[in-house]
Amino acid sequence: MEIVASALQSAASLFPDERRPYSRARQTVIDENPALQERELHKLAGLATALAAALRSRGVDELAATLAAESGTTVFGIAFTQWIREGEERSLADISATVLRELLTLTATARKGWRRPG
Structure with a gap:
């Protein structure tokens, strides 16, 4: 997810x-x-595919790469939607960081309550 966070910050610099x-x-x-x-939607799917491929090329396994890429693309989409709202003044980088933190908080909370089968 650190690579995804870095990719989000890089993408934000384009806006x-x-x-x-x-x-x-x-x-x-x-x-x-x-x-x-x-x-x-097709462009965002292509972005997720490219990000997953980049993660796999760095040694991230298939499942983790796909989850991270899809999550990163979702974070970008949500952040972008917030960024273009009337009255919004935060940078896309700041909003992306906030959305990503929320996702990580949600997954950490879910992990605490998760019990593995077996």
């Missing part, structure tokens, strides 16, 4: 605050067009 109005307008167009929504 400086001065691009936020453009990103809001772009998202409005996407939200109004089902074909563009599908294309956006």
Whole structure:
């Protein structure tokens, strides 16, 4: 997940605050067009696939790489949605870090209550 956190921070650098109005307008167009929504989902799936491949190339096993990549892509999507909200002033990097921390907190909490079968 450290690699995913680093990837999220790198991705956030591609979205400086001065691009936020453009990103809001772009998202409005996407939200109004089902074909563009599908294309956006396809792009995110491709991102997850590429991230999983990068993790596997660093020696992460298949299951962990897939879970980390899919989780990282979900974190990015949630953070981006928050970043483009009217009135939002935090950077995408800050929002991504907050969303990732929440995911890690949720998984740590779930792990405490989880009992392995057997």
